[in-house]
Amino acid sequence: MAGALAGGFINGLAGFGTALLALGIWLQIMPPPQAVAIAVVMSVASGLQGVWIVRGNIRDNPRRLARFLLPAIFGIPLGVTLLSVIGTFTLKMTIAAFMIVYGGFFTLRRSLPRFDRPTPVADSTIGFLGGILGGAASLSGALPTMWCAMRPWTKGDTRAVLQPYNVSVLALTMLFLAWQGQYTRETLLLIGLALPATMIGAQLGITLFHRLDDLAFRRLLIGLMFASGLLLALRELF
Numbered sequence: 001m002a003g004a005l006a007g008g009f010i011n012g013l014a015g016f017g018t019a020l021l022a023l024g025i026w027l028q029i030m031p032p033p034q035a036v037a038i039a040v041v042m043s044v045a046s047g048l049q050g051v052w053i054v055r056g057n058i059r060d061n062p063r064r065l066a067r068f069l070l071p072a073i074f075g076i077p078l079g080v081t082l083l084s085v086i087g088t089f090t091l092k093m094t095i096a097a098f099m100i101v102y103g104g105f106f107t108l109r110r111s112l113p114r115f116d117r118p119t120p121v122a123d124s125t126i127g128f129l130g131g132i133l134g135g136a137a138s139l140s141g142a143l144p145t146m147w148c149a150m151r152p153w154t155k156g157d158t159r160a161v162l163q164p165y166n167v168s169v170l171a172l173t174m175l176f177l178a179w180q181g182q183y184t185r186e187t188l189l190l191i192g193l194a195l196p197a198t199m200i201g202a203q204l205g206i207t208l209f210h211r212l213d214d215l216a217f218r219r220l221l222i223g224l225m226f227a228s229g230l231l232l233a234l235r236e237l238f
Contacts, residue, residue: 004042004194005201011046012205014220015163016141018043018198020228024235034190037182040174041191046202047167050159053206057160064157067123068144068165072131076172079135086136089236095139096233102146103226112218114152122147131169140169142228145221155209155217 007022019039026035051058058065082091106112126147134140144165148158177183183191212220 001194001197004197007039007042008046008198008201009205010224011043012050012202012207013209014205014224015047015050015159016145016166017224017228018046020224020231024231027235030190033182034184034187037174037177037187038191038194040170040177042194042198043170044167044174045195046198047163047170049199049202049206050163051167053209054156054160054163057154057156058164061157061160064123065161065164067120068127068130068161069168071124071128072134072140072165072169073172075128075131076135076169079132082132082136088136091133091136092139092232092236095133095142096229096236099142099146099225099229100233103222103224103229106149106222107219107226112150112215112222115150116152127165130165134169134173139232141166142225146225149218149221149225153214155212155214158217158221159209 003022003025006025007018007020010017010021019036022039022042023035026038030038126143130140130143133142141162144162148161151158209217
């Protein structure tokens with residue numbers, strides 16, 4: 001329940017990151033496949049609340065979301081194939097190093113970069129690569145979060161891309177895990193225990209999200225990238 005509450009809170013606040021906090025706790029008490037299977041369900045459940053609060057932003061510019069999401073769907077199976085070639089450890093450590101450098105560099109800068117002009121090709125490329133990373137290592141949100149944090153969008157517009165993007169990719173992952181038979185009776189019981197805490201944590205995070213201004217939200221995303229990369233590297237090494 002503690003892991004569910006922490007994971008729900010960070011998802012409600014930033015629109016991603018359930019596994020960032022929840023897995024750090026759950027991996028101490030359950031096997032990795034079971035912990036990941038539960039984290040995916042909690043990510044989708046808490047993420048749907050976040051999608052609801054930015055539904056107006058999504059309706060205002062559905063094409064922007066589509067530029068990220070549609071290429072990701074094609075990237076997921078490629079990521080699954082890539083995993084057998086590269087290996088999870090190498091891939092995760094490479095992404096972790098990139099996240100640490102990116103987060104550390106921009107955290108120390110006074111001003112954040114701004115890409116004001118439309119970048120449809122770059123958006124689609126980032127979405128496609130995120131899908132590959134999602135299929136290979138459940139890291140679908142890393143590249144889109146880095147990219148969106150550099151755009152001068154409002155926090156609502158940023159979340160209107162990240163939240164439904166992550167929910168959609170993770171929902172497909174959940175179906176894949178279900179097809180593999182990961183959701184046993186014991187796992188479903190643990191999901192039933194964790195779900196209420198996740199939903200409460202998400203509501204607390206959403207409350208804090210409403211109090212942040214646009215710049216503070218962008219800096220939050222960058223700081224979470226640094227923390228995510230650091231925790232990912234430590235988890236893989238130790």
